[in-house]
Amino acid sequence: MENLFTDRLWNKVEPIWKSYLEHPFVKGLGEGWLDQEKFKHWMKQDYIYLIEYSRLFALGSAKATDLDTMTTFANLLHGTLDMEMDLHRKYASKFGISNEELENTEAAATTTAYTSYMLNVSQRGGIENVVASVLACAWSYNYIGKSLAKVPGALEHEFYGNWVQMYSSDEFTALANDCIDLINTIAKGKPEHELAFIEEIVVKTSYFEYMFWDMAENKEMWPVEVRASV
Numbered sequence: 001m002e003n004l005f006t007d008r009l010w011n012k013v014e015p016i017w018k019s020y021l022e023h024p025f026v027k028g029l030g031e032g033w034l035d036q037e038k039f040k041h042w043m044k045q046d047y048i049y050l051i052e053y054s055r056l057f058a059l060g061s062a063k064a065t066d067l068d069t070m071t072t073f074a075n076l077l078h079g080t081l082d083m084e085m086d087l088h089r090k091y092a093s094k095f096g097i098s099n100e101e102l103e104n105t106e107a108a109a110t111t112t113a114y115t116s117y118m119l120n121v122s123q124r125g126g127i128e129n130v131v132a133s134v135l136a137c138a139w140s141y142n143y144i145g146k147s148l149a150k151v152p153g154a155l156e157h158e159f160y161g162n163w164v165q166m167y168s169s170d171e172f173t174a175l176a177n178d179c180i181d182l183i184n185t186i187a188k189g190k191p192e193h194e195l196a197f198i199e200e201i202v203v204k205t206s207y208f209e210y211m212f213w214d215m216a217e218n219k220e221m222w223p224v225e226v227r228a229s230v
């Protein structure tokens with residue numbers, strides 16, 4: 001059987017991604033006891049994260065050298081702006097937050113660091129850097145969504161059920177699989193030093209994913225003491 005590059009990546013990220021499932025924010029989401037104020041913080045930060053993340057798909061489309069890849073990136077862009085972010089807009093309306101307010105959320109330190117890293121690495125390199133930057137994001141949320149869908153009652157939970165349904169859905173799985181297929185195609189025939197760099201991006205973004213869960217759990221913005229003195 002063919003050796004896929006994502007099998008190699010999986011060996012690297014599996015322990016990091018398993019730790020997401022043990023994280024109190026993710027556990028609370030799946031078991032339904034997560035504090036809604038923490039979820040609100042995640043939702044607002046994630047909305048502006050997804051705006052920057054969408055830029056990466058637009059960049060991928062611009063860097064693509066064939067129409068199939070261009071179309072895949074365009075679909076990923078549309079899927080994020082339309083399907084994924086609609087989940088956030090619906091949750092925001094439950095909290096009485098307008099779309100405009102949501103869009104004007106101030107980015108927390110972790111959100112700024114994560115999106116800046118992805119945009120920097122993607123602008124510097126070729127299309128492989130763009131795909132490597134978005135891979136952990138799409139794939140790990142689908143991994144979490146599918147894992148939480150197995151928790152009894154998670155899919156039916158009256159507040160968090162929609163989250164679990166969307167991230168475990170066939171539509172979101174198709175978006176994650178598009179990213180997986182893209183990286184496997186792009187990795188074919190690349191020299192080891194380039195593969196190692198792609199791997200490094202996927203590992204770093206996986207650490208950023210953990211930091212994002214932590215940021216939501218602790219409702220973090222920027223260091224308070226320093227901020228007060230500015």
Ligand SMILES: Cc1ncc(CN)c(N)n1
Binds near residue numbers: 046049050136209212
């Ligand atoms: C931080 C983060 N990472 C990944 C995803 C899934 N697109 C997300 N919504 N937010």
